[in-house]
Amino acid sequence: MxxxxxxxxxxxxxxxxxxxxxxxxxxxxxxxxxxxxxxxxxxxxxxxxxxxxxxxxxxxxxxxxxxxxxxxxxxxxxxxxxxxxxxxxxxxxxxxxxxxxxxxxxxxxxxxxxxxxxxxxxxxxxxxxxxxxxxxxxxxxxxxxxxxxxxxxxxxxxxxxxxADRRGAALLTLSACVFLHFEFARKTAWEAPPGARPYSAALGPRRAAAVTAAFAAGALACQVLLLAPRGPLALLPCLAAVLPAHATRRFLAAGRGGWPMPATIAFVVATHLGLVLLAVLLP
Known part of the structure; x- marks a missing residue:
């Protein structure tokens, strides 16, 4: 363990x-x-x-x-x-x-x-x-x-x-997008180390980066869909979207190395934690 x-x-x-x-x-x-x-x-x-x-x-x-x-x-x-x-x-x-x-x-x-x-x-x-x-x-x-x-x-x-209703489908899609953003981020790099099987080796680094960013955008869209009816304050968890945007810019600008994982981990934590706090504090 x-x-x-x-x-x-x-x-x-x-x-x-x-x-x-x-x-x-x-x-x-x-x-x-x-x-x-x-x-x-x-x-x-x-x-x-x-x-x-x-x-x-x-x-x-x-x-x-x-x-x-x-x-x-x-x-x-x-x-x-x-x-x-x-x-x-x-x-x-x-x-x-x-x-x-x-x-x-x-x-x-x-x-x-x-x-x-x-x-x-x-x-x-x-x-x-x-x-x-x-x-x-x-x-x-x-x-x-x-x-x-x-x-x-x-x-x-x-x-x-x-x-069970369509909000359930949106929540499951949100969870999927957050997970897949992390999954693609950890296997996206400009170079493939020996023995590694990154997604960027199959897609190319730029296309893998686009897919990684697209999953973060999908998570943001699901949050807006779910949270907008509850008022502007409910959209605060959406601010976590600045993290994958920053990571995407850094990765593409660097032209070498791997995806900036601290920003990705922070995005996963901030998105989930923001939803938890919102559920507890905001009726």
Whole structure:
């Protein structure tokens, strides 16, 4: 966990993501939002699901890591594949039990995300294109993140907290755009290091930068769509859009190196945190 899961990143992201999605869904439908016991079950479930997927990725990437990342724990033997599979089974059991306490629908939704992740392992073994072509790989693997968002929103619908409507689709699109902005940013660079498979190698640095910026613009558009009816003050989280704009300008002007990741991480945190605070403070 300390080497490959990095709790300060994954846990923070899972926490803010769930709180922003749930809080925005509830606040958009009525009064200011307050987290409940079910909220924390959703947070723990998403964080554990991210851990499950990280452990799965370590096993899927083992052959590549033996060549390009020989210091990783699974390669060095610091942990074994059997131990990872045992931990994954324990995580799945805990997540199922937590969500079964809410409803059968909650348990099925979170298991759908974990199950999709498990299907990716044989798919990548059978399809070299999915394994070796980063854009195709992203198209195939990204839905697991979408399923986690559907789990959070579907859990609210199952509990009767919100009614499914087009605002739900806009919220899920917002979450997708923020995640994909980060995903493209971390794999966009002017040069590809040995063993790396950046999206910029397939698209070219300038086109990859345009896609990265487009996802940030998509997140901004979704926020305006969702927040504008609540008044000018509700649009304050949109100010975080200056961060990807600044990062895009810096990347294109530099002509070398990678995407400015501090600005990207700040954008992810500021967007989610702004939505959380808005949901708590502004009815």
């Amino acid at each position: 300390l080497r490959r899961f990095r709790p300060h990143l994954y846990v923070t992201y899972g926490l803010l993501w769930v709180l922003a999605l749930e809080g925005s869904a509830v606040a958009a439908a009525g009064p200011a939002w307050r987290p409940s016991g079910a909220t924390w079950i959703r947070v723990v479930s998403v964080v554990l699901a991210l851990l499950f997927l990280r452990m799965l990725d370590e096993q899927k990437d083992l052959a590549h890591d033996r060549v390009h990342h020989p210091d990783r724990p699974l390669v060095t033997g610091a942990i074994t594949a059997a131990e990872l599979r045992g931990a994954m089974a324990a995580v799945a059991a805990v997540v199922t039990g937590l969500n079964a306490a809410l409803s059968a629908a909650d348990a099925l939704l979170i298991l759908a995300a974990l199950g999709y992740g498990l299907l990716l392992a044989p798919l990548e073994r059978l399809s070299p294109a999915v394994r070796d072509r980063p854009l195709l790989g992203l198209a195939v693997t990204y839905p697991v993140q979408l399923l986690l968002g559907v789990y959070v929103y579907g859990s609210l619908v199952a509990a009767g907290t919100v009614t």
